Amino acid sequence: MAETARRPDHRYGNRPTMKDVAARAGVGLKTVSRVVNGEPGVTPDTERRVQEAIQALGFRRNDSARVLRKGRTASVGLVLEDLADPFYGPLSRAVEEVARAHGALLINGSSAEDPEREQELALALCARRVDGLIVIPSGDDHRYLEPEMRAGVATVFVDRPAGRIEADTVLSDSFGGARAGVAHLVAHGHRRIGFIGDRPRIHTAAERLRGYRAAMEDAGLPVDDAWVSLGPTEPARVRAAVAAMLAGPEPVTALFAGNNRVTVTAVRELAGRTRPVALVGFDDIELADLLGITVIAQDAAALGRTAAERLFRRLDGLHEAPWRVELPTVLVPRGSGEVPPA
Amino acid sequence: MAETARRPDHRYGNRPTMKDVAARAGVGLKTVSRVVNGEPGVTPDTERRVQEAIQALGFRRNDSARVLRKGRTASVGLVLEDLADPFYGPLSRAVEEVARAHGALLINGSSAEDPEREQELALALCARRVDGLIVIPSGDDHRYLEPEMRAGVATVFVDRPAGRIEADTVLSDSFGGARAGVAHLVAHGHRRIGFIGDRPRIHTAAERLRGYRAAMEDAGLPVDDAWVSLGPTEPARVRAAVAAMLAGPEPVTALFAGNNRVTVTAVRELAGRTRPVALVGFDDIELADLLGITVIAQDAAALGRTAAERLFRRLDGLHEAPWRVELPTVLVPRGSGEVPPA
């Protein structure tokens, strides 16, 4: 067989390596490594020669190889529900800032509220050997992460607790927030209050419902089944739920909306009505001040920051039992929650 | 020196490798590789033994090593301005969806509108050997990416053009959108129209200003210097600008807001006033429909999707001259832009 030009089986578009730099600078491989990493023990003159070769060749260190050798990737993963949701943008940004302060990059992925996709994503991130993982759970069984955690992947859950596994967790006080919001409506004279929330398998949704029931019970008020609507939060369903609660002989006089998407749709639906209906929503919304919407605000950025800081403390070697915080929520009265019963 | 237990110099928390799996299954290393990658040429029985060993050890392939060997990382980088900005959330999500469809992960970073940070981030992503890069420029000189692009990193710029470099670019029609928005105000009888925008070094800001001037000129209207305010879009400055334009003997009767942040602040500032002022804003905003804000809407998700699709076509080997599209914008009349001059 004729000897064809021998080729390596692949190439990063033919990037120069440290070996190439070394050859050009007339020094050893390790010396280039030292210069690139700012390690001591290189004469100024040698360093200059190496730097010139780096410039001339346009060399950039291959972090993949570095990672393989060092065992740390300086990257963390964030699995959330939907990056396009205005609640998660600030959360992700906060995580990114903390990561940046620790010299790490952030890889994030959206689970679209699909447990399988969450798992697929989280495991893909583990295969990439992220140093740590922050997860906003979609599913309710995270045992699939046990081997990874044992193998050293620091993991923190945010916004919702992990399922069937012990782990660091950062939550907002959904129960207390909802309870306070509903109590606020009660204090303004409402006795028939509706609750529209997400599917109860979502922990925050269940907690908020629990808060609603607790507040009603605190006030000695009954809860009619027709006043509670749980399910996917797409507009059509929420509109229908609002309409249903406002129909009939004994309509609700106030609504508690279980999250930002529900609040937005409820406001739209109520805007077309004449009889005033009080409304308190969970989650703050941009421009809610102008629309006069009373909300239970949670601090998405603080959730992300807290989780990320915990993660990096773990990576710095902190070794203690799993830990759990609940960040407080704040009632922000803006008008819609202070409307008296019609 | 006493012989201490010999240790490898690092460990991923002691994860099993293919070698360990091979030993346990009593097969060769390469056979494990074949099973893990679903390659043909393995008997069902051998495969079963390997799978069992994988299960038992909790093995997960180390993608870092894989990347090193294969030269492709199946990941793309996205450098944007601020993930917490509601404009970039959907854009990022759209990119992520396309990446996912191609089996790639997305690493994103926020430049915080700082050119140096943009460069630092983009180069860090290149060092990670992302296959491709999508950049929303903060700076106006991207020659620093030339060596990377030559080395094979596919690169697409979005929302703003690259500086001093030829590359694929996806833009919104800022000029046309602003021109149409201002023309809309003119059509409703306004002659003194203010423009509040971002710093003119930002391409979109400059284009929108150009659109404003063009529309005024089209209508044969003069532009008073006092009607144009450019600078950082933080609330204090924007409020001051609005106040200044509405003061004096000949105040503007209408405002064109150069982006979503300006619009929001302008709405807040105008809410406290009695004399009605018409307003059209660039970028759509959640709940703008309820507030009756007329906007020039651009489709952030479409920007992201278009850019990502282009990126992956490049990665699939497309080899042609740099390319540039401008996606259209849409005028959405909702009331605030149809107010007649006071």
Add this chain to the structure above:
DNA sequence: CCGGCTGTTGACAACGTTGTCCAGGCTCTA
């Protein structure tokens, strides 16, 4: 002038995976 010391440098192995290539056992055909 020599022994030891410091400070610079490079050879080499290893990180965990995949591509190449060959060996050995099997089946099938003539």
Add this chain to the structure above:
DNA sequence: TAGAGCCTGGACAACGTTGTCAACAGCCGG
């Protein structure tokens, strides 16, 4: 039943970097 061909499996090198260690030069003090 011998030879050809196929299928399965494994040994080995390579990807680009960093840690270890040893070699070597120059310097100082005795």
